[in-house]
Amino acid sequence: MDIESIALELKRLSEAVSLGQFDEAMNGVDILYQQVNEGAEKDALYFTIISNIASIFIDIGHMKPCFGSAKKGLDILNEHKNEVIEQLGEDAYYYNLSNAKSNLISEKNPFNHTFSSIEQLVEIKTDLWKAIKSFKDINAGKIEPTYIVNLGNSLKQQFRIAEAMECYDLVNTLNLDIPQSWINRSATLIMLNQVSNTFSIQMLEQIKSGYENVLLSKQIPPAWIDHYKEQVAFHKNKISEVCRDAGIEPDLHDSEKTKDEYDRLSSYRKFCLDNNLSLSEHGLYCQCVGSSRDNLTIPTTGGVVGDFVVPMEMVLNRLKSEFSFSRRLYFEYLTTENDYELLHDSCFSELFNDELLGIDVEKLRTAFRACFGILDKIGIAICELLDLYPPNAKVYFQSFWQLDRDNRRELFNRNKSPGLLALYSIATDLNEKKDGEWSFLKKLRNDLEHEFVVIHKSDTPSDIYESYEFMDNIVFIKEDEFIAHLRRILQLTRSAIFSFVFTVRDKALKEKRDGVLYFPNSIHRKDYIFEDKDL
Known part of the structure; x- marks a missing residue:
């Protein structure tokens, strides 16, 4: 076939896929490939x-769906990796590769995933x-917004709810017509309700609002419309x-009040919310006064059970204390002018070598190192809670899992929960042996300590x-790159703290038995600022 005929056939097959004519497209692309x-x-x-042919195979695999078609597309990409990257670019290659692998996952319900099946999701995320x-x-x-939406979808499948919400919010603020972002944001909020065992009226409002935005899209197939109208009606009735049960009236001006409450927050709290660094469940989706503090706790209003709850709340206090310190150092570096008097007092030698010195840059370095200490403490707490210590008893967050040693994968499956699966997924990002895309952050932390x-x-x-x-072993890094790396490790650490809470809460809720009378033991917040009416 000449190139013009091939181009026309590729266009025809792509249109057939778009029209839902999958059998015709499958037959045609098989013939064309041959x-x-x-x-x-x-x-x-x-x-x-053949890169375009692989894409058609993958699209058929997703939309029909068809395992065999997706597998053919994946085989082409794997067999001709370097050549396809040279023609399409590395970004398009890995995006198509992730789509092909996604189509091969038979279990679509994330709550049914195990510490075996999650390995497929980890590959896709990477x-x-x-x-x-x-x-x-x-x-x-x-x-590329489509890449971000797909990453959000992958993180959602691994219960990394805080990070998935960040992906969807980033894309939605671009005001593009990408309905999948709104659909999956609402789905993630529903998942948050299931995983956290908490909800609010604002959560329900935002789920409904997401589906309303889907209905405004010009990109949704007509067959979708009735389904999302039903979702809007269902959540409207739920609100x-x-x-009615709470004895209050729905507030038609709630979004205006939320903006007003946000405007009255401190510049620091706005920074935490805007940069996805708050430790508030409500703050995951709303910036009202309800997210004005890091009020994440293990107990819920419905109560939890277990002698381990108070010790794990002590762990959470420690995690929050260290995280808030790191976050504050990051904030101060970005918003506070250099203290030249302190720099002058330090009396550094002028070596004309462009190195940043002094208390300000040490804030960045300290904040970065502290995040890995927080993650390791999460690992230790999980090992204590679920008796998951590795054979050598050494716990480093990214590597203590060791699922392929002895019967540890089965051991983790017996303790499986959404939060624990999420923690494992985060750990793989930092583990070089798992091809973790952020494993260099761990190396940078070690360099800060030892080089x-x-x-x-x-x-x-x-x-x-x-x-x-x-x-010979000096490590050089630009200031803006280091700041970007610090922001990423702060967000990974924040996600891990949420997942730690959900893991402990899941165990505490499972131990609660119907018909059993429990003696209540309340945990109250430490308050340091009081209104006159509180005195």
């Missing part, structure tokens, strides 16, 4: 064509991280029912006196 492979020269044009980072690298830090790490402003630090020449 024809292209008959004596074709394996040049750049050939690999461009591919999407690679696609996003590659796209940013070649597009001056810009994002009325909850308000000389130079944070500098310019692209290439000057070194007039050759102060860096004497040692």
Whole structure:
């Protein structure tokens, strides 16, 4: 076939997929793939064509759905990885690869996943991280919204609710017509209700609002419309029912009040909410006064059971204390001017080598290191709670899991919960042996502890006196890169803290028995600021 005929056939097959003519498209793409492979020269044009053929196989696999078609697309991508990357780019390759792998997952209900099946999800998540980072690298830090939505979907499947919400909110603020982002944001809020065993009227309002935004889209198939109208009606009735039971009226101006309450928050609390760094369940989806404090706790209003609850709440206090310290250091570095008097007092030698020195930059370094201490403490607490210590009893968050040793995978499956699956998923991001896309952050933390790490402003630090020449293992990193890495590890740590709470809460709720009388033991908040009416 000549190139013009191939291009026309690819266009026809893509249109057939869009129209739902999957059998015709499948038959046509099979024939085309066979024809292209008959004596074709394996040049750049050939690999461009089979890349498009792979995409059609993958789309059929997703939309029909069809396992065999998705597998054919995946096989093409795996067999010709380097050549396809050369033609499409690394970002498009990993995005298509993640789609193909997603189509091969037979279990669609995340609550049925185990510590075996989650490995497929971990691979997909890693591919999407690679696609996003590659796209940013070649597009001056810009994002591809479709990649972000798919990452959110993957994180949602792994119960990483805080991060999934961040993905959808990022895309929705772009005001593009991407209904999948609104659909999955509402689905994530429903999942949050199930995983956290908590809800609010505002949560229900936002679920309903998400489906209303879907109905405004010009990109949804007509067949979807009735379903999402039903979802809007269902949640509208649910809100009325909850308000009636609570003896209150639905507030038609709630969004205006939320904005007013947000405007009255401190600049620091706004920073926490805007940068997805608050430790408030309500703050995951709403910026009203209800998210003005880090009020995340293990107990719920319905009560939890277990002698371990208070000790685990002590752990949570420690995690919140260290996280709030790291977060504050990050905030101060970004918002506070340099204290030149302190820099002057330190009396550094002028070596003209562009290294950032002094208390301000030490805030960044300290905040970064502290996050890994928090994560390790989460690992220790989980091992204590569920008796999951590894054989050598050494606990580092990213590596203590060791699921392939002895019968540990089965041991974890016996203790399976959404929060524990989420913690494992986060750990794989930081584990080099799991091809974790953020494993270099752990290496950077070790370098900060044991090597000389130079944070500098310019692209290439000057070194007039050759102060860096004497040692071989100096690590150089630009200030803006270090800040970006700190923000990422703070957000991963925040996600892990939420997942830790959900893990403990899940165990505490499972131990609660119907018909058993429990003696209440209340845990109250520590308050340091009181209104006159409270005195």
